[in-house]
Amino acid sequence: GQNIDQPTEMTATEGAIVQINCTYQTSGFNGLFWYQQHAGEAPTFLSYNVLDGLEEKGRFSSFLSRSKGYSYLLLKELQMKDSASYLCAVSDGDYKLSFGAGTTVTVRA
Amino acid sequence: GAVVSQHPSRVICKSGTSVKIECRSLDFQATTMFWYRQFPKQSLMLMATSNEGSKATYEQGVEKDKFLINHASLTLSTLTVTSAHPEDSSFYICSARGLAENNEQFFGPGTRLTVL
Secondary structure, three states: OOEEEOOOEEEEEOOOOEEEEEEEEOOOOOOEEEEEEOOOOOOEEEEEEOOOEEEEEOOEEEEEEOOOOEEEEEEOOOOHHHOEEEEEEEEOOOOOEEEOOOEEEEEEO | OOOEEEEOOEEEEOOOOOEEEEEEEOOOOOOEEEEEEEOOOOOOEEEEEEEOOOOOEEOOOOOOOOEEEEEEEOOEEEEEEOOOOHHHOEEEEEEEEOOOOOOOEEEOOOEEEEEO
């Protein structure tokens, strides 16, 4: 089975940095994805890590440590529009995605 | 990026009726399509994996006779919720996987089903 844990909620101030952690225990591993989801909408792709290390893409960065079963998503220079749910998802050996429960990030002015 | 469409975006139906949801990959051929269900304030739960030309693989606890999946071509998969009941009311999202190196799944916009 799959077990993916991430915090339920986080709050930060506009312009600040927030780090969302994700730990996982899965039967297979073909990479870890981060998605952003606004209420009532489908998830949108943010990042993908399959090798250890940091992937940077503009204001968003994602880190992976396979030996520790750990990833984080780093959001820099927070904007109000970044208020959303952030989903950690692990791809198993059959390329199926198992999602964490999601972290709701609230950005305050 | 690749585009996946879903139709309808919203549907309201009476209990006992069947509802069909279409998922299309618009600009790529999807070797595999996935169907998810999401209840309010919960994460996405995979219902089934659909491969073109073969039977869908259902996750544990998902009734295959209630949620019929047809993947007739490399660009179209359909999910039919048969004899829908109020507890089937949910947000249904499909995703499609092509041959991208990162195994990325591209998500459709979702279908909000409300069963009265």
